[in-house]
Amino acid sequence: MKSSFRNTPRRVSRTISLAILGALPFAAGIAQATPFALPAPLTFDAGPLGKLDVQGVLSGYGIYQDNKFGAAPFDGSPMPGDKNTSADISNGQVIIQKNSGLVQFYLQAGAYNVMSLGANFYSTGTFTQNTFGALPVGYLEIAPTDNFNVQIGKLPTLIGAEYTFSFQNWNIERGLLWGQENAVNKGIQANYTMGPVTASLSWNDGFYSNRFNWVTGALTWAINKENSVFFQAGGNMGHTNFAYSSIATTPLQNNESIYDLGYTYTGENLVVTPYVQYTSVPASAIRALGQGTKTTSTIGAAVLADYSLTNTVSVAGRVEYIANSGNPTDGAANLTGFGPGSHAWSVTVTPTYQEDGFFARAELSYVDASMPTGFGWSGTSGVGGTQLRGMVEGGFMF
Numbered sequence: 001m002k003s004s005f006r007n008t009p010r011r012v013s014r015t016i017s018l019a020i021l022g023a024l025p026f027a028a029g030i031a032q033a034t035p036f037a038l039p040a041p042l043t044f045d046a047g048p049l050g051k052l053d054v055q056g057v058l059s060g061y062g063i064y065q066d067n068k069f070g071a072a073p074f075d076g077s078p079m080p081g082d083k084n085t086s087a088d089i090s091n092g093q094v095i096i097q098k099n100s101g102l103v104q105f106y107l108q109a110g111a112y113n114v115m116s117l118g119a120n121f122y123s124t125g126t127f128t129q130n131t132f133g134a135l136p137v138g139y140l141e142i143a144p145t146d147n148f149n150v151q152i153g154k155l156p157t158l159i160g161a162e163y164t165f166s167f168q169n170w171n172i173e174r175g176l177l178w179g180q181e182n183a184v185n186k187g188i189q190a191n192y193t194m195g196p197v198t199a200s201l202s203w204n205d206g207f208y209s210n211r212f213n214w215v216t217g218a219l220t221w222a223i224n225k226e227n228s229v230f231f232q233a234g235g236n237m238g239h240t241n242f243a244y245s246s247i248a249t250t251p252l253q254n255n256e257s258i259y260d261l262g263y264t265y266t267g268e269n270l271v272v273t274p275y276v277q278y279t280s281v282p283a284s285a286i287r288a289l290g291q292g293t294k295t296t297s298t299i300g301a302a303v304l305a306d307y308s309l310t311n312t313v314s315v316a317g318r319v320e321y322i323a324n325s326g327n328p329t330d331g332a333a334n335l336t337g338f339g340p341g342s343h344a345w346s347v348t349v350t351p352t353y354q355e356d357g358f359f360a361r362a363e364l365s366y367v368d369a370s371m372p373t374g375f376g377w378s379g380t381s382g383v384g385g386t387q388l389r390g391m392v393e394g395g396f397m398f
Contacts, residue, residue, distance in 0.1 A: 036167055038397045039357050049098060056094040057167045059359075059395025061113070062087040067387045069120045070380035088113060088124045090166050090393055102144060108137040112165055114183070116174040117320075117346050118337055118367045118377070118387065122247070131248040132184050132208065136164075147193040155189055157182045158200050158218040159232050161262055161275050161304055170306045170316030171350045172363045172393050177300045177320055179336065180253055180279045181260075182207045182234075185214065196222040206236055207254040208246060213238045226267060230275075232260040241288040252333055255285035274303040277322075279335065286333045293331035296340065299323050312355050318348040328372050338377050344369035360394035 041053035064085050093110035111134070113124040121127075128134065132154065139153025156164065160181040166172050187204025198220045206214035216234030223229065235257035262275025280297040287293055300322035308314045323343045326332020332340035345368055352361040367387045369377055376383035 036354055036359055036397065042398070046098075050101060051098070053097050053099065054094065055398060056110075057091040057395065057397050059089070059091045059167060059393055060087065061090040061166075061172065061391055061393040063115075063121075063389060063391045065387060065389040067378035067384040068380060069378065070382060086121075090124070090172075091395065092124075093165070102142065104141040104143055104149075106137065106139055106141065107135065109135045112136060114164060114166070114174060115172070115391075116179055117176055117348070117365055117389075118344065118369070119179065127247075130246055136184055148191070150188065150190050152188045154184055154186055155202065155204065157185060158189075158202055158216045159234055159258055159260060161260070161273050161302065166393060167359075167395075167397070170304060170352075171318055171348050171365075172361065172391050173348065173365060173389070175302060175304075175318055175320050175348065176322045176336070176344060176346050176367070177275075177277050177302050180256070180258060180277065180298055180300070180322075182253070183248070184208060185216075186210070187212065187214070198222075206234075206240070207250055208248040209240055209254050211240045213240065226265060228264045228266075230260075230262050230264070232258075234258050236285075239282075239285045239288060241285070251289050252281050252286070252291055252335055253279075255289070256281045256335075269308045270305065272303065272305045274301070276301045281333060281335065283331075286331075292326075292333040292340075294326060294333070296333040296335055297325045298335050299325075312353055314352050316348075316350040316352065319346070321345045328375060338369040339371050339375055342369050342371045342375075342377075357397045358395075359397065361392070363389075363391040363393075365389045365391075 038055050041055045043051055043053055046052045068082060068084050070082065089111055090113050093108055093112060095108045097106040098104045111124050111128045113127050115121045137154050137156060139151045139155055141149050141151045143149040160178060162169050162174055162178050164183040185204035185206060185208060187202055189200060189202035191200045200218045202216045203212065204214050204216065205212050214234060214236055218232045220228060220230040236255050240254050256279045258279045260275055260277050262273055264273045277300040283293060283295040286296060302318065302320040304318045306314055306316040322336055324336040324338060324340055326340035328340050334340060336342060336344060338344050346365060348363065348365040350361055350363040369385050371385060376385050378384035378387045
């Protein structure tokens with residue numbers, strides 16, 4: 001999803017909190033990684049519901065960017081994406097979950113903002129209201145055995161190597177490849193583990209479209225404690241063509257097929273995840289949406305890495321490349337936001353500090369898109385080809 005009108009306490013990098021594990025299918029813990037170790041949850045007895053765990057995150061961000069965008073806002077009011085500088089809440093969320101017994105559940109509620117490279121961004125209030133609402137993730141889980149469960153509700157996607165919310169990721173912003181991946185979907189999902197193999201299968205509404213015609217799946221093989229491989233795939237089984245009222249739903253991507261193949265190395269101080277991605281939108285869907293006449297695809301690759309310098313300090317990096325097939329005159333669609341025939345790359349560096357429930361980090365990112373002569377994607381005039389961003393984020397977890 002692109003938010004744009006443009007079509008262990010001792011191991012900062014490797015500990016995945018119980019809250020995040022509870023929110024994700026078995027496979028995601030290997031294919032994706034999170035930087036922060038949330039403190040132990042507060043546990044209380046909820047009577048007939050049994051024991052519940054509570055955790056939360058409160059954080060804010062500040063941003064500077066050159067080549068600011070000049071796009072019109074979603075709701076008719078000025079938005080931060082038009083500015084060189086901005087500050088807002090990045091996370092104000094509470095997580096309540098029951099993770100034992102046959103019937104379990106997970107609720108994640110509050111405000112949030114999700115920023116991605118090469119795309120406009122919104123105020124936190126606008127983003128929360130016009131994407132997944134005040135309950136972005138919430139589902140009921142039936143777990144008859146330790147290695148099998150079924151979840152139904154608002155679920156995190158099975159696709160990609162990055163999570164949705166900033167506190168779940170090595171980097172503050174999501175990357176270029178994430179722009180072709182969905183984030184949260186409504187549906188039902190089955191998860192099964194057998195030894196080193198984990199499999200998940202979901203029927204859902206794709207890019208939060210309220211049309212239940214998507215199927216996604218993920219398969220992960222943990223070769224050993226240091227090495228694992230994953231394959232993820234999904235797609236629209238039909239065509240979805242209607243007026244969208246949510247910036248969470250990007251019409252072209254909601255009609256795509258997507259495939260991700262990746263590998264994760266987890267060492268003592270270093271975690272590295274390279275992966276490749278391919279997407280395709282059929283010509284029939286592109287024509288129905290009025291976005292062109294030709295089947296259009298993207299091909300991309302990324303490397304995400306995080307290195308722990310000390311027990312409290314780590315440095316993360318991400319390098320990406322993505323290409324949009326076609327050219328501006330052959331009927332191809334604009335899938336990446338950089339236009340048909342474009343090629344874009346990005347680099348992101350994010351040093352992070354965490355001690356107990358406090359964290360702070362900074363980020364520097366750069367995006368460069370090569371486009372046909374006369375076309376651009378950034379700047380108020382829309383003819384710029386690069387964008388540099390600096391960000392800071394800090395807050396508390398409990």
